[in-house]
Amino acid sequence: MPIEAVIFDIGRVLIDWQPEAFYDRHLGPERRCALFAEVDLHGMNLSVDLGADLGEAVEALADRHPGWADAIRMWQSHWLDMASPEIPGSAQILRAVKARGVPVFALTNFGVPTYDIARAAYPFFDLFDRAYVSGRLGVIKPDPAIYEIVEQDSGIAPDRLIFTDDRPENIAAAAARGWQTHLFDGAGGWAARLMAEGVLDQTEVAIHA
Template sequence: MTTDIRHIVFDIGKVLIHYDPHLPFSRLIPDETERNWFFANVCTHDWNIEQDRGRTWAEAEALLIEQHPAREEQIRAFRKYWHEMVPHAYDDSVAIMEGLIAEGRDVTMLTNFASDTFREAQARFPFLNRPRGVTVSGDVGLIKPDVAIYETHTKSFGLDPAATIFIDDAPVNVEGAKAYGWNAVLFSGPEKLRSDLAAYGLKV
C-alpha cells in the first residue's frame, strides 16, 4: 500500500499527549461508582465536546450548575484541574512526528480541543508549536468527525486530500477523514503507527 503521501496530519489528545479526566477526579470523588456516575450524568463527554466546539466554560458551567446545584464545586473543578488531565506527552509519538518534520515532511495537526485549553497545552508542550500549523475545533466552531472540519483544514493548509494521511485514536474520526477523501490510520501505539506509516512509504 504505497502512495504519494505529501501531508501528514496528527490528532493530539491520546496520540501526542495523554488525556484522562479521571486523574484529578479520582482525588475529588474517591468513590469509583460515584465518579463514574458523575461522568455519565453531569460532566459528560457530550457536555465537554461542546467546549471543543467553541462554547465558553462559563456558559458550560452555568448550564450544569443550574441542573445540578449540589455539584457546583465538582463541575467547576473540571476546568480548574484540567491541567492534571493531561499529565505527560507520548514521547515515542512525538519522536515520530518530529522525525517527519526533520525529514522536511509537511506536518500539521487537527484536534478537537477547547481554544483556551489548547493554548495552555501549547505552553506546556513546546512540540505542539513545531508542525506547520493546527486547526483547533474550538477556534473554527466545528468538531471531528464533521466533514466540514476536514474540509476547513484542507483549505487552510492547501492540502491535496489524496496525498494526505491522518492519524487519530478514535475510529469515528478516522472514518470521517476517509469519507472526506483523506487516507487515515487508527492510532493504537507508536510501533503500530510506524508500521502504518511505512505502508504508505513513510519510514521514520
C-alpha cells in the same frame, strides 16, 4: 501517491485524555460514577470544543448542579491533569517527520482556551505547520466540513494526506474523503505505517517503535 502532509489528532494520540481516571483519583470510583451519571461533563466539554468559553461553560454547569459544583469546577482548575501525560513516542514521531521536512498538521477537537493551556505545557505543539482546532473553526470531527476545511486551506489533495486518530468514526470520515488514514493504537504502529508510506526510514522507526 507520495504523502505531502502528516496530520495528527492530539488527545489520546500525542497527549493522554482521561477525565474519568482523574476523578477516580480525586473522588473515588463510586462518586465519580455518580458524578458522570448526574452531570453531563462530556457534553459541556463538547460545547467548549465547539467554541464556548471554558469558564462560562463550567460555571453554568456548576450553577445547575450545586451539589457537584466543586467537582465540576475541577474540570477547569485541573484541566491539565486530565490532559496528561504525553503519549510515549508520539512526540518523537512528530519531531522526526518535521525534521524530514514533511509538513505536520494538527486536526483536533479542542477548545480555544484549553488548546492554549496544552500548548504552553507541551512545546511540541509549536512544531505544527498548521493547527486545525475545532474551537476556532466552530465544527468538530467527524463532521465532513472540518476535513474539507483542511483540504481547502492546505491545498493538498486528499490522497496525499495521512491522518491518525484514536476514534474509528473520525478515521472513517477522513477515509470517506479519500484521505490515507491510520487508527492510532500506539506510537509503534503509527511509526511503522509512516515507514510503509516512505515518510520515515527504518532507523527512525526502530527508535520509536
